[in-house]
Amino acid sequence: MSVAAPRFYFEDVVLQGVLETPAMTVTEAHVALYGGLTGDAAREHGLVPDLLSLCLTVGLGWRVPQPPLAVLAFMGFEWVVDSPLHVGDTIHSRSKTTLKRAMKEGGVIIEERQVINQRGEIVQHGKFTFLVAKRPA
């Protein structure tokens, strides 16, 4: 017997529900791998490229105590860099769904997300818009 992996559908998303991810330390290895893969680099040695922090945040976003969100498409986002992140800093992220709108196919959710360092300072923040599948009938 096989059981399909559980997924978190549009109907399951809790408005204003807050999710916290585990933390991770950003290393020189992350910066080197990211640089080789994308060709994007930090402005100076010792800093983490700003978009790398964003990418790691999205990965962390899956490590929350609920099944993975049934994302149909990442539609867009707005993002603000509040302060630079240094190699060796440890980040985690916090998110909150602030809007749910049902569509014919799936539904749109807007999630506010913050990237927080080991001192509790917000280093980046913004809003993501996702199209999420409805629970199959």
Added chain:
Amino acid sequence: MSDARRYFDDIQVGEEYESPGRTVTEADIVLFAGLSGDYNVLHTDAEFMKQSIFGERIAHGLLGLAMQAGLFTRATQAYATLAFVGLRWKFKGPIKIGDTIRLRAKVAAKKETSKPDRGLVTVERTVVNQRGEVVQEGETDLMVERRRA
């Protein structure tokens, strides 16, 4: 040694740049999943994606975003950037394995700030594929150094 970077004063509103193309491979997507920890089925499960509206795995949106940042450095001389301030971004269509993307960028605005040594430059960016379809677009705000008098 002369400083080859371009300062706030050098950058003109309306300037346009186009990058070389870059073919997005399966290896790029696998590496990005491993690096970012984003293993969403959209990017990693070929069988599941056969049933989806895309018909196959697609690149992470943020991989496209990060790649265009790399392509920007190959499209124009480096800016004397002090900080990346923020961005507004839309994912308009999928990037599939084997697609070739390039960046088209245009300086949309320049704004002085309260600090005399820097200014804000807004760059409009469009990521297009080999068919000329816009797959991503948005605006980035960069804080750029001014030339010292």
